[in-house]
Amino acid sequence: MTPSVATGLNVRNVRNARLRALLPVFSLVVILVPIFILQPATFSYFGLGLLLNLAVPIVFATLAQLAVITVNDLDLSIGAFVSLTACIGATLCVREPWLGIVALIGCVLAYAAIGALIEFRQIPSIVVTLGLSFVWTGLAVLLLPSPGGSSPLWLGSLMTYQTPLIAAPIVWSVVIALVGHLLLMRSSAGVRVRAAGGNPRAMSRFGWSMVKSRAILYGVAGIFGVCSGLSLLGLTTSADPNLALRYTLLSIASVILGGGEFVGGRVSVWGAVLGAITLTVAASFLAFLNISPDWQVGMQGVILIAVLSLRVLLQRGGRR
Amino acid sequence: MNPQSELQSTTGSAADAQPTLAARLKMLRAPWVWSFVGAIGVGILIAVVFGISIAGNVVLTALVFGVFMVLVGLAQMLVITSGPGNIDLSVPSVIALAGMIAVHVMGAYGIAAGFVAALAAGVVVGLANYLLIRVLRIPPIIATLSSSFIIQSVAITQSSGMNAPPVALETFANGHLLGVPHLALIALALSVVIAVLLHLTVFGRGLSAVGQNPRAAWLAGVGVEATRCKVYMLSGGIAALTGVLLAAVSGGATLDMGVEYMLISIAVVVIGGTQVTGGRATVIGVWGASMFLFLTNAVLNALGAGAGVRSIAYGLLIIVVVVAAGGRSARY
Numbered sequence: 001m002t003p004s005v006a007t008g009l010n011v012r013n014v015r016n017a018r019l020r021a022l023l024p025v026f027s028l029v030v031i032l033v034p035i036f037i038l039q040p041a042t043f044s045y046f047g048l049g050l051l052l053n054l055a056v057p058i059v060f061a062t063l064a065q066l067a068v069i070t071v072n073d074l075d076l077s078i079g080a081f082v083s084l085t086a087c088i089g090a091t092l093c094v095r096e097p098w099l100g101i102v103a104l105i106g107c108v109l110a111y112a113a114i115g116a117l118i119e120f121r122q123i124p125s126i127v128v129t130l131g132l133s134f135v136w137t138g139l140a141v142l143l144l145p146s147p148g149g150s151s152p153l154w155l156g157s158l159m160t161y162q163t164p165l166i167a168a169p170i171v172w173s174v175v176i177a178l179v180g181h182l183l184l185m186r187s188s189a190g191v192r193v194r195a196a197g198g199n200p201r202a203m204s205r206f207g208w209s210m211v212k213s214r215a216i217l218y219g220v221a222g223i224f225g226v227c228s229g230l231s232l233l234g235l236t237t238s239a240d241p242n243l244a245l246r247y248t249l250l251s252i253a254s255v256i257l258g259g260g261e262f263v264g265g266r267v268s269v270w271g272a273v274l275g276a277i278t279l280t281v282a283a284s285f286l287a288f289l290n291i292s293p294d295w296q297v298g299m300q301g302v303i304l305i306a307v308l309s310l311r312v313l314l315q316r317g318g319r320r
Numbered sequence: 321m322n323p324q325s326e327l328q329s330t331t332g333s334a335a336d337a338q339p340t341l342a343a344r345l346k347m348l349r350a351p352w353v354w355s356f357v358g359a360i361g362v363g364i365l366i367a368v369v370f371g372i373s374i375a376g377n378v379v380l381t382a383l384v385f386g387v388f389m390v391l392v393g394l395a396q397m398l399v400i401t402s403g404p405g406n407i408d409l410s411v412p413s414v415i416a417l418a419g420m421i422a423v424h425v426m427g428a429y430g431i432a433a434g435f436v437a438a439l440a441a442g443v444v445v446g447l448a449n450y451l452l453i454r455v456l457r458i459p460p461i462i463a464t465l466s467s468s469f470i471i472q473s474v475a476i477t478q479s480s481g482m483n484a485p486p487v488a489l490e491t492f493a494n495g496h497l498l499g500v501p502h503l504a505l506i507a508l509a510l511s512v513v514i515a516v517l518l519h520l521t522v523f524g525r526g527l528s529a530v531g532q533n534p535r536a537a538w539l540a541g542v543g544v545e546a547t548r549c550k551v552y553m554l555s556g557g558i559a560a561l562t563g564v565l566l567a568a569v570s571g572g573a574t575l576d577m578g579v580e581y582m583l584i585s586i587a588v589v590v591i592g593g594t595q596v597t598g599g600r601a602t603v604i605g606v607w608g609a610s611m612f613l614f615l616t617n618a619v620l621n622a623l624g625a626g627a628g629v630r631s632i633a634y635g636l637l638i639i640v641v642v643v644a645a646g647g648r649s650a651r652y
Contacts, residue, residue, distance in 0.1 A: 127638065138634075256459060
């Protein structure tokens with residue numbers, strides 16, 4: 001390969017990477033601008049707070065999904081898992097806090113164990129997590145047969161805490177994204193686990209354990225799942241075994257929207273967080289549009305398709 | 321069927337492949353056998369615990385309601401076989417939409433027109449799914465999910481003025497021929513057609529090739545994109561048929577009648593032994609897995625287990641089957 005070709009490739013790679021980083025910002029702006037035009041009142045502390053009210057649990061769930069996608073897997077159980085942790089929070093954590101904490105830690109360890117099992121037996125994650133989603137839902141139904149329960153006091157006050165100047169959900173999201181970014185993109189451990197998705201063979205030849213990497217990433221996903229469930233409980237103040245089932249697909253869509261890819265360990269924490277916020281705002285956007293309730297669900301589909309095709313159009317433009 | 325012919329060819333070449341025979345036999349171990357072992361095991365358990373006559377009744381019920389699992393399983397199987405990442409999450413919403421359309425059109429223009437309209441709707445949805453995946457390059461899991469949202473809304477607009485399916489269709493759907501439910505016969509006929517399609521036609525062989533290695537298939541002259549397009553249309557059509565039959569059996573179409581089939585369609589395919597990464601399908605395994613899951617559910621019901629316990633048992637069952645099958649399939 002001649003040097004000029006190499007630099008040409010390099011420039012194109014850099015440009016692609018930059019475009020990929022810009023896409024989530026662009027799609028968020030595309031969604032936000034019409035909202036601000038339609039409802040100028042939303043561009044304020046309280047307006048943004050209302051618009052992004054449910055963003056924090058979705059951001060956590062998205063990062064859980066991101067951890068799993070990093071290692072080329074897909075987690076179809078995260079929605080059921082978030083519901084389960086919300087149910088644990090609404091029942092055990094209120095009645096017997098110690099038992100609740102033990103149960104939550106047990107959930108995280110179970111997640112890590114599943115990651116190790118998937119690597120150890122070389123089985124498809126999509127099927128294992130599909131089975132897991134039945135297990136989580138079953139456990140949640142056993143814990144809380146009908147919607148109800150209550151949120152622990154500290155959780156409620158934490159989630160309704162009013163931050164100065166900037167609305168709380170934005171502050172939370174930025175903090176979460178920063179921590180996630182530092183852990184996954186900047187720390188040496190983060191680079192190592194990302195390599196597990198990028199080139200597993202090279203990794204095991206180097207003597208790093210794939211089982212360990214997968215277990216760590218699934219464990220991290222479990223921790224984020226617990227955070228998502230608890231923050232959701234703090235916002236809704238009651239739980240239900242089907243509370244967060246839609247988070248599974250919402251989180252996958254957010255990661256993809258944020259520039260992540262299903263294969264290759266190519267993910268972006270900032271992008272995923274922006275993707276999650278975009279989809280949250282899109283859901284609130286529908287409320288402003290005054291469309292008939294029959295079409296609310298359909299419009300979600302249309303927005304999802306529109307935003308994702310935007311991403312493709314831009315990427316294609318970048319390649320040319 | 322296919323595994324048998326493969327077995328014969330192995331024994332034929334046994335003489336010159338002595339050292340690898342054991343390994344090859346292990347590789348050829350028919351994956352669908354396990355689902356049948358499970359189903360028969362549960363069947364025997366029912367017979368021992370509750371008596372033969374009750375077991376017979378349960379199996380007959382399984383042949384009516386388990387058949388819907390078979391149908392959605394067949395649809396999902398075709399899509400999954402077309403390669404890693406391919407999955408159809410719009411099955412439940414197509415079931416609801418097709419049921420609605422069928423009931424309305426049958427009320428106005430007769431049974432045949434209703435069938436045609438519903439199936440056409442399913443095929444159109446399949447085509448739309450494919451176009452989203454191909455033209456907009458949206459990953460199948462999200463493309464089919466988004467389209468299912470839109471279909472749900474369309475189905476809601478169609479749900480006004482609910483009416484029951486024609487009496488003739490309802491009695492036919494609940495009828496028997498020589499002790500076997502009509503529905504089971506329909507599903508059997510469809511299964512045979514799909515098995516022939518998969519194993520004996522150019523399309524089926526092409527589908528396997530595309531699922532195993534799309535580039536190699538393209539180099540070999542297989543129309544990769546045409547194959548994928550047909551697969552999504554077939555899946556939509558079969559899901560639509562399921563919706564019509566479901567509406568006929570239960571005396572009317574409801575919006576949420578397909579919901580439970582989303583996860584089950586995938587579970588049935590996997591437990592049946594179809595390769596999740598694509599390229600190898602087994603129709604007979606879908607039957608075994610459907611009967612297995614349905615009978616297990618029946619046993620848990622009979623034992624008085626609540627919804628929570630049943631769900632956990634279902635999930636553990638799927639995980640155990642996959643873990644036991646393990647490493648045989650390449651992962652993605």
